[in-house]
Amino acid sequence: MRLGRRGNLPLLAAFLLTAALACTSLMVGVSDLSLAALAAGDDRAWLVLWESRVPRMLALVLSGASMAIAGLLMQIVIRNRFVEPSTVGTVEAAGMGLLVMTLLAPGAPVIVKMAVGAVFAMAGTGLFLLILRRVPLRDQMMVPLIGIILTGVLQAVTTFFAYRADLMQTVLAWTQGDLSGVLRGRYELLWLGAAVAGLAWITADRFTLAGLGRDMAASLGLAHGRVVGLGLAIVSLVTAVVVVTVGIIPFLGLIVPNLVSLALGDNMRRAVPWVAVSGAGLVLGCDILGRTLRAPYEIPVGTILGVIGSLVFLILLLRRRADAA
Template sequence: MTRPALVLALLLVPLAGASLLTGVASLSGDGLVFWISRLPRTLAVSLTGAALAVAGVIMQQLARNRFVEPGTVGTGEAAALGLLAVTLAAPGAALWIKMLAATGAGLLGTALFLAMIRRLPRQEVLLVPLAGLVWSGVLGAAVLHIGWQTDLLQLVGIWLMTGEFSGVIAGRYELLWIAGLAAALAIHAADRFAILGLGDDVARGLGLDPGAVMRLGLVVVALVTALVMATVGMVPFLGLVVPNIVSRIMGDNLRASLPVTALGGAALLLLCDVLGRLLIFPYEIPVGSVLGILGAGLFLWLLWRAPRHG
């Protein structure tokens, strides 16, 4: 285990302990609150943070640009369109059908974004995140319009605008384990994504099939985004800030940095969740709001500081 990974693993212990102990309800008695609410919430926050951070790295490798993440390239909005379609066509559909629809729509939306940016000049790196924001805005406008026309704006708000863990209880977060497994698969294939980030020609020269790795990355990004969005809503900035901080410390060795990125995502989201519960106790601030403010500050710091690695 590398030193940054060890530091983050040790940091996760007090953060998880604080998450388990923070709340309005007392843990005394039969421990029902602990098993039904506190433990599932802590696990959900950790899984979400780790999975979104890894998905952010994969998205950056697919787009070959450090200033993108699933939340800024339309993946979440496309997944919301898939969920809306199933909700309108078959309101009583099983949860796994809704997840498949959301994942498929998210995959399609991300694939279209990647196809669009292939036409942009390679030297204009800032055009890629700008194109992602425009694409997200277009898809988001479509989601809001359909939600307004069909009286589903409340659901749309939950999916796209909250990042809320207060409703997580046992039986309502377990799909996030699949997101965690998808992130673990991406970590296992770290070398392939690192080679893909060098370009298609280099990848082919090294005996790698760029199309197969691209499809794997799209599935991981779309699956993680859809599962997180349907469970707790979109969480901003995490997939952008954590990978960039880790890359500035450890460089571009994905085999070594991806586990650290996962631990960093879990630690940052746990910190934001605990802060959200304490700042206006006994009320809560959604973790998405706390992370949005903190993430914006961290992102500006990243733009200002000179990188330690070229």
């Protein structure tokens, strides 16, 4: 499929807009950095660019794209448009796993902490699904409500043990989605998350069929349980990688897939490129906004996205109520 076709022109435009935001992100920050200084061969300017700005920009793009895809995948697997990793306990469970590793093995390699976080994230998602099976659901809005309650419980448990161990500052670093400390050598794990998220695109047709329900998927010859398990494993790995590297980015996996689905429908293979580009662009835009609103101080991207995401979430809820009426 060639990009020159009319149907791909909007996607190309979105990609170019995201690329423009990425280039803008390279020029925004406390340290003065200009094209003139780079062209003149200023060693300090090139050091800031390669050691700080480029890693931060790549971290924004990779985390935004992968978390947006993870949100889309979770919505299709659970068959509810109002769930995502930060509203069903997946993110909080991953944070709990990181806290456990900090308490028991603080010197463990980052990849080990990520693996433990992924296991906890999968366990938290599994607990959410177990609760859904035992609670009679008369309204689809009960699903995100249960997820929010579970999220609050997991947050409370994590906060309690972090407070007792004097690790509240560490936990806050995970919950803010702050990329100010991202440097070269401290973001590369996100490439693994992006690769895992890419697996969701490769197997998109299977997940689309799984989203039709267990009976329909079985009638089409699909092993529904295995596909759902694969989907939850992808979501858990992506969540753990992002949390351990840049922290929690709330609502991203909720608002981006919903807005894309309103325009493109529920075909996952068609939606994934749009979700990835839109997620990356949204995170880049929020980060640029956070770095310019109170310059030279910085507002964490998680805070900016939390405000925007909560507003969009409310709009989606009200829209659903209006459509139901």
